[in-house]
Amino acid sequence: IPGFRQANFITEPSPRNTAPSLILSNIYLSRIDPDANVVVVPSDHYIPETNIFAAQMQDALNFADNRCIITCGIKPNAPHTGYGYVKFNREISSETGVTEFFDVIEFKEKPEMGVAKQYLAEGNYYWNSGMFIYKLKYFKEFLGEYAPYYFIQYTELLKVFHHKLSFYEIFCDIKPESIDYALMEKLPEVKMFKAEFGWNDLGSxxxxxxxxxxxxxxxxxxxxxxxxxxxxxxxxxxxxxxxxxxxxxxxxxxxxxxxxxxxxxxxxxxxxxxxxxxxxxxxxxxxx
Incomplete structure (x- = not known):
């Protein structure tokens, strides 16, 4: 990435899915700033309208002070079996800046075509973008409350942060799970905003x-x-x-x-x- 320092890349010792990878990233961030704001964005997304994207992300960061994790929903333009879905309450929960936030009811796994068509018809199911916005300190608290196994892994990794071999061994033994399954599906404090920017998943x-x-x-x-x-x-x-x-x-x-x-x-x-x-x-x- 042009202009991006090599030291800013965090490499997983072993691929363990998104829950352990976020824990790993958050541990590194906590050493720099325990009160950091975090924006998680998959690397294979194409977003042409970066000004709108930046404005909505800033609104989400401001809203994250309310002790919640925020996700971004993508309005489906067709039934799709390759994406997970987010079901949300149609009523606006709150607004910050130019962005409206909705209560997330539940996360849905990648559906069969018939179910995807049903989601599209109902209108309050958006594609799960895999983007998350939160305050670092709240993420750790949420792990302790709703994902105790991963909270223990988080604290154990923190203890051995400067011991590379121990850090490597603990991380490679962590159960591989997605952050959706490990935490987001259990967490009541989840909000969603609708993407007002163009979006494409370059994963296909x-x-x-x-x-x-x-x-x-x-x-x-x-x-x-x-x-x-x-x-x-x-x-x-x-x-x-x-x-x-x-x-x-x-x-x-x-x-x-x-x-x-x-x-x-x-x-x-x-x-x-x-x-x-x-x-x-x-x-x-x-x-x-």
């Missing part, structure tokens, strides 16, 4: 396709040495110099990398996780 190739410039046939060809003939609604994305040619494709994504090639129907790209799971079972981590 379909989103990459949506954001790319297209030709007259809605094709995306990422490199000059790739060729598409008599095709439409198709993307050729390559990270190598090896040319890729395709003829007569429709609604297809072709991803060509040094370690492997993915060819998929545009409408079934959410199933890429099945490929990853199978490769993981076969321990082909180089391809993953």
């Amino acid at each position: 190739w379909s989103t990459v396709y949506q954001l790319k410039t297209k030709d007259d046939h809605n094709n995306v060809v990422e490199r000059n040495n790739n060729i598409l003939i008599d095709s439409e609604n198709t993307m050729l994305f390559s990270t190598t110099d090896k040319p890729v040619a395709a003829i007569g494709l429709k609604n297809v994504v072709v991803i060509n990398t040094q370690n492997g090639v993915l060819v998929a129907d545009m409408k079934q790209l959410q199933r890429v996780k099945e490929v990853i799971r199978k490769l993981d079972e076969e321990r082909d981590r180089e391809v993953i």
Whole structure:
């Protein structure tokens, strides 16, 4: 990241999902400023309207003084089985600046298509963006009240912060869970605001396709040495110099990398996780 100091990166000793990773980050932050404000934002989101994003985040930080954790809801534009959902009370709970805050009723796991359609029809289910805003001191208090296992891990890691081997061993033994499951689903003090800024999740190739410039046939060809003939609604994305040619494709994504090639129907790209799971079972981590 240009202009971002290497010392500001915190690397997990072992991948343990979002609950342990947030605990790890918060421990480092607490050594710098125990009263720090925290904004958690996934790294694979595309937000073009940064001024609106910054204004809403500032409102959320101001509201976080009310001893709560705040999340950002994304209004669904279609039923989607690849995102979790946040169900919220339709009545405005309070306002700060230009941002309205709503009481969160519950977090929902990624649904089946029929359930996703129902959520869309009801109108008070938004996509769970994975963004969280809170005061550092309240996060630790909430762990103690609603996630005692992770509170114990938090305090144990603090004790051995300067002992790298002990820190590593304790962290690698922590139960891997998402912050949603470990804390947010149990926490009554959760508020949500509706994103007023444009948003896309770059965690899927379909989103990459949506954001790319297209030709007259809605094709995306990422490199000059790739060729598409008599095709439409198709993307050729390559990270190598090896040319890729395709003829007569429709609604297809072709991803060509040094370690492997993915060819998929545009409408079934959410199933890429099945490929990853199978490769993981076969321990082909180089391809993953």
